[in-house]
Amino acid sequence: xxxxxxxxxxxxxxxxxxxxxxxxxxxxxxxxxxxxxxxxxxxxxxxxxxxxxxxxxxxxxxxxxxxxxxxxxxxxxxxxxxxxxxxxxxxxxxxxxxxxxxxxxxxxxxxxxxxxxxxxxxxxxxxxxxxxxxxxxxxxxxxxxxxxxxxxxxxxxxxxxxxxxxxxxxxxxxxxxxxxxxxxxxxxxxxxxxxxxxxxxxxxxxxxxxxxxxxxxxxxxxxxxxxxxxxxxxxxxxxxxxxxxxxxxxxxxxxxxxxxxxxxxxxxxxxxxxxxxxxxxxxxxxxxxxxxxxxxxxxxxxxx
Amino acid sequence: xxxxxxxxxxxxxxxxxxxxxxxxxxxxxxxxxxxxxxxxxxxxxxxxxxxxxxxxxxxxxxxxxxxxxxxxxxxxxxxxxxxxxxxxxxxxxxxxxxxxxxxxxxxxxxxxxxxxxxxxxxxxxxxxxxxxxxxxxxxxxxxxxxxxxxxxxxxxxxxxxxxxxxxxxxxxxxxxxxxxxxxxxxxxxxxxxxxxxxxxxxxxxxxxxxxxxxxxxxxxxxxxxxxxx
Numbered sequence: 001x002x003x004x005x006x007x008x009x010x011x012x013x014x015x016x017x018x019x020x021x022x023x024x025x026x027x028x029x030x031x032x033x034x035x036x037x038x039x040x041x042x043x044x045x046x047x048x049x050x051x052x053x054x055x056x057x058x059x060x061x062x063x064x065x066x067x068x069x070x071x072x073x074x075x076x077x078x079x080x081x082x083x084x085x086x087x088x089x090x091x092x093x094x095x096x097x098x099x100x101x102x103x104x105x106x107x108x109x110x111x112x113x114x115x116x117x118x119x120x121x122x123x124x125x126x127x128x129x130x131x132x133x134x135x136x137x138x139x140x141x142x143x144x145x146x147x148x149x150x151x152x153x154x155x156x157x158x159x160x161x162x163x164x165x166x167x168x169x170x171x172x173x174x175x176x177x178x179x180x181x182x183x184x185x186x187x188x189x190x191x192x193x194x195x196x197x198x199x200x201x202x203x204x205x206x207x208x209x210x211x212x213x214x215x216x217x218x219x220x221x222x223x224x225x226x227x228x229x230x231x232x233x234x235x236x237x238x239x240x241x242x243x244x245x246x247x248x249x250x251x252x253x254x255x256x257x258x259x260x261x262x263x264x265x266x267x268x269x270x271x272x273x274x275x276x277x278x279x280x281x282x283x284x285x286x287x288x289x290x291x292x293x294x295x296x297x298x299x300x301x302x303x304x
Numbered sequence: 305x306x307x308x309x310x311x312x313x314x315x316x317x318x319x320x321x322x323x324x325x326x327x328x329x330x331x332x333x334x335x336x337x338x339x340x341x342x343x344x345x346x347x348x349x350x351x352x353x354x355x356x357x358x359x360x361x362x363x364x365x366x367x368x369x370x371x372x373x374x375x376x377x378x379x380x381x382x383x384x385x386x387x388x389x390x391x392x393x394x395x396x397x398x399x400x401x402x403x404x405x406x407x408x409x410x411x412x413x414x415x416x417x418x419x420x421x422x423x424x425x426x427x428x429x430x431x432x433x434x435x436x437x438x439x440x441x442x443x444x445x446x447x448x449x450x451x452x453x454x455x456x457x458x459x460x461x462x463x464x465x466x467x468x469x470x471x472x473x474x475x476x477x478x479x480x481x482x483x484x485x486x487x488x489x490x491x492x493x494x495x496x497x498x499x500x501x502x503x504x505x506x507x508x509x510x511x512x513x514x515x516x517x518x519x520x521x522x523x524x525x526x527x528x529x530x531x532x533x
Binding site: 002005210213214215217218219222224225 | 394408
């Protein structure tokens, strides 16, 4: 009896304020889409870090024959210079950060180069002597790049020290900024959602003032009087959250899986599984929003 | 059943009190008329009993409970033992007679079978058998008030509060309502009725409590409306 009664009250309230209900659904939909997008961007960054930080290395390119770099004034790197660099890598200040050092000779570099650019006509013009021999250093902690870089770069025989992580960091900062933007927009929209839900519940409570008045009079409990209004807000907000999850799902499927996945497939992308992971959180946010709005409004408009 | 001990009610700070040090007792099963000019404090009295207001000073007891110390989550429980009827009926226009009365039971969580047996009984008692499916606007004023009384009485309250229940009705219809209230009183329900209707008060010869600008000026068993008669 009770449940059925509450459900019919909710249905009545939602239909009576249809336009407001729809606007609540839309606002929560848009705001939670932004929240979800921000969360997915962070997931994306996490995935890339996991995937790439294992592979990133610091490359120490040694001087080739005709380099213009000042450290290469003495021509191609000599064995003495190589020994000096290796000693530096083995020194106590650098050693703890170095996991492994691979050596790539210019012959190996030439082979790799030819393989990578075999379709390009200009590749055949390169010779073995144009290539750098190099040390590829795997760090124990990729963040400690600068320690290694300071010790090695500027030494005679070293043309350039390159940290691949630097490249990624630039990409990550772009993604982080996008997260901030989405998060900021989400915040504004969430505020709008709270205000709108508050107004909707207030309208609904006012339009049923007669009913609630009688309910109070005959001794209906406060929870019983307020529950339909609370659930109304919660249901509208939850529908909005579900739409947001659906929107993100569609976005990930078509934009990321189909489009980005095809055009730049070497990057590990967020998947629809990640959308499902954040879905419960989005719905929880929606219910929380509606709950806060209800409490604020109802304490004032359906006083016992 | 109802006990006022030196009760004062002041709505706005500094204003004249709506009730001024009123003390009285209403026993179980009594029928009491509450008379006095508009603004004499009759409605405030009823609102205090319903705990829609709290006394500014003094103590109000209803069914053995002191309302001043009653926590607000217990108020609904109190109100389930009090029925209330008003001059303006306060029916739900989009519900039928049956639904209006059943509403009072639904919202306090009574089971369906209880509602299906109690509501027709109560409607028959107030003389509305056969009109269950009508809506309030299809009924006369007297019939609407009977629906309101049925709604107030359907949960068999110990106390029935009536705030000018005949205020909108013609004398003949009013008499019918009074007979009904009398019948309800005979079932053991305490009835407190605020009214301006001197004919009814004079005819019924029940206890009369008169308020004047918030003060209790007369408490007379088997009394009449005007004190000077």
